[in-house]
Amino acid sequence: MVRARRNKSYRLARLNDWPSHDLPFNAEVAEVAVDNPLALEPGEKIVAMRSIRSDPLGRLHSHRQIDEAQYRGGRAFQNDWERAERGPQAVDPTREYVDGTRTREAVTESQRQAVLRLNRVERELGADGAALVHDVLVLGLTMDQIGQRRAVRSQRWNDYFARRFRECLDRLALVYGFATEIGPQRTERRR
Template identity: 85%
Template sequence: MARARRNKSYKLAQIYDRRSRDVPFNAEVAEVEVDNPLALDAGEKIVAIRSIRGDPLGRLHAHHQIDEAQYLGGRAFQNDWERAERGPQAMDPTREHVDGARTREPVTESQRQAVLRLNQIERELGTDGAALVHDVLVLGLTMDQIGQRRAVRTQRWNDYFARRFRECLDRLALIYGFATETGTPRAGRRR
């Protein structure tokens, strides 16, 4: 007896497609190109899915509201903040009491450099800009939430905060070296 032939053709390109098709009901994800960890050739890229639910900077980048330099500047700021934040830690009351104090961790050179960069950023952005960047990049607030914290709840204020935040991201990209300054030179600077 002859075997029945299958009508389904095999597509070899889809065999190695490891992207997840099942995402949770309330997931917010975006596709991003990353270096292939299994690649034989350097620089090979693959498409991965990243969660942008609790990441305002990632959401702005995924929706093409900020460019790559602004995104990298924001990530560099977050990295410096995390590095500088490691410091004195609270005592754990659940641990057994031992005579003697725990020695204080010394401040590392990378911590010191991060603090110096954060101080420079605060001077460059000003008090309001530094507070806005901190609210979005460290606390993860949206423009609506920032408006609520400052008791201004209109769309006009949300647009202002968004525009000001993009200006601050431009400045961060310049400070961290992901962008170069173009146009007319600032007052007090000579070419």
């Protein structure tokens, strides 16, 4: 009896190495290195595609306009905002129906801590900086849209908002502990 020959080795470790080249027509993606979920050793990374279409912070980070500390500070702000937000909630069909009114759910400790951090951020950024950060990170507005909301429509104002937003991201990185504050560098003249 003749044995069938294998031409390829079928290793399970190589299954995740098949990149997808099929992207939608209007996709805006960037490559990002993430932890390999199928790795045999901890710390192995793979390259994945991240959508930056409706993510202004991801877009700025992928185009190298902000650094890692600013990016992580912005993500921490978004995480706190989502945790602290108590907006409209879906009806839970597993709960017993009584008369249509729902009892108010208690505030969890993580929500309380998130609100405290957001209050500190607002004090650090000021009213204008906090509004700018909210517009970009929560509402997803561009600098042009922010200028339109504030009735200033010139490139100079867009550049100002972008510069001010990067300053606010620096402050967020400091508040959340992703960066350390460097004091003013004083150079003294020697005579």
